[in-house]
Amino acid sequence: MSTEPDAALIEQGRKLFAGDWRFIWASPSIETLPPMAGLEVAFAGRSNVGKSSLINALTGRSNLARTSHTPGRTQELIFFEGPEKAGFRLVDMPGYGYASAPKTKVASWTALIHKFLLGRATLARVYVLIDARHGIKDVDLDVLKTLDKSAVSYQVVLTKADQVKAGELKTVIADTSATLAKHPAAFPEVLVTSSRTGDGMPELRAAMVRLIEERRR
Ligand SMILES: Nc1nc2c(ncn2[C@@H]2O[C@H](COP(=O)(O)OP(=O)(O)O)[C@@H](O)[C@H]2O)c(=O)[nH]1
Ligand SMILES: [Mg+2]
Secondary structure, eight states: OOOOOOHHHHHHHHHHHHSOOEEEEEESSGGGOOOOOSEEEEEEEBTTSSHHHHHHHHHTOSSSSOOOSSTTOOOSEEEEEOSOTTOEEEEEOOOBOOTTSOHHHHHHHHHHHHHHHHHOTTEEEEEEEEETTTOOOHHHHHHHHHHHHSSOEEEEEEEOGGGSOHHHHHHHHHHHHHHHTTOTTBOSSOEEOOTTTOTTHHHHHHHHHHHHHHHHO
16 A cells, blocks of 8 residues: 555645644543544654654644643643544554653553554554664554554654754654564554654645545545
8 A cells, every 4th residue: 555645635634634623621530531422533653752842743733732842741632633523533642662760650651542543443553753863763663562452543653854854854763664574463664754844744644634535435
């Protein structure tokens, strides 16, 4: 399956994300999730990988999702809703792999992340964000394993592509693709993005339009 979007999808994606996006809900626990409705797309990844920045870049809003220089700040699932009448939401997930947090806290966030990924019927896709400077780490593999067990389609998105040289980027794409080849449930293609330059945003928006269309057929 090709994920190369055509011009019409790119334009629909631009329109969808140019609309009015707003914060609707924050859940610190699995018991306090919003009622299931519409479609949800979640962004998962280590603390500081660029999840909140990506949501801001997608929606063209500088401060919809709160970004942070201090890793481990977002400990809740944060829901944003778009202009689509039938309901389309983005979910900013708590970061995992935050080494300096207390162990019990890390355990409870990890449980929250894994429970959400496994048990949410409205969750249509998960984008697993990987820092282009670092590639896939062991904590990321744990999340990929959980996703393999879930019914959710998932894809890896490299972030901060502006921070690496073209040659290094090629290597990290090849290494990431090789890892994904061992995860048949994952999209084989890796999306390359930079929230700073906007690279990859049109393609990512188009991919979500395609997902919405597939689900409504
Ligand atoms: N150079 C660069 N920095 C980025 C990019 N995306 C995020 N950052 C920075 O990385 C840090 C963490 O970003 P944030 O979105 O809060 O990460 P989160 O913890 O995954 O939500 C912030 O200082 C951002 O400015 C990017 O595409 N390029
Ligand atoms: Mg964040």
